[in-house]
Amino acid sequence: MAKIYNSDYIASIEQSASIISTEFGSRVVEYVFERYGAHGIEDLNSSYLPDVFSELYAIETDLR
Numbered sequence: 001m002a003k004i005y006n007s008d009y010i011a012s013i014e015q016s017a018s019i020i021s022t023e024f025g026s027r028v029v030e031y032v033f034e035r036y037g038a039h040g041i042e043d044l045n046s047s048y049l050p051d052v053f054s055e056l057y058a059i060e061t062d063l064r
Contacts, residue, residue, distance in 0.1 A: 009049035013041055016056035023063055
């Protein structure tokens with residue numbers, strides 16, 4: 001099984017956040033971060049990286 005590193009999650013979150021912000025505006029992305037007690041990736045607890053990625057990726061997938 002491949003090990004996913006925090007840096008991989010961060011890159012994927014940033015990519016999904018960019019796509020979502022372009023389509024809907026930044027408020028949608030901000031809302032996801034707020035649910036995890038953060039204002040953005042820089043103050044997000046690293047234990048939440050997989051969850052935030054999953055939520056943002058699900059939103060991004062719905063755009064297709």
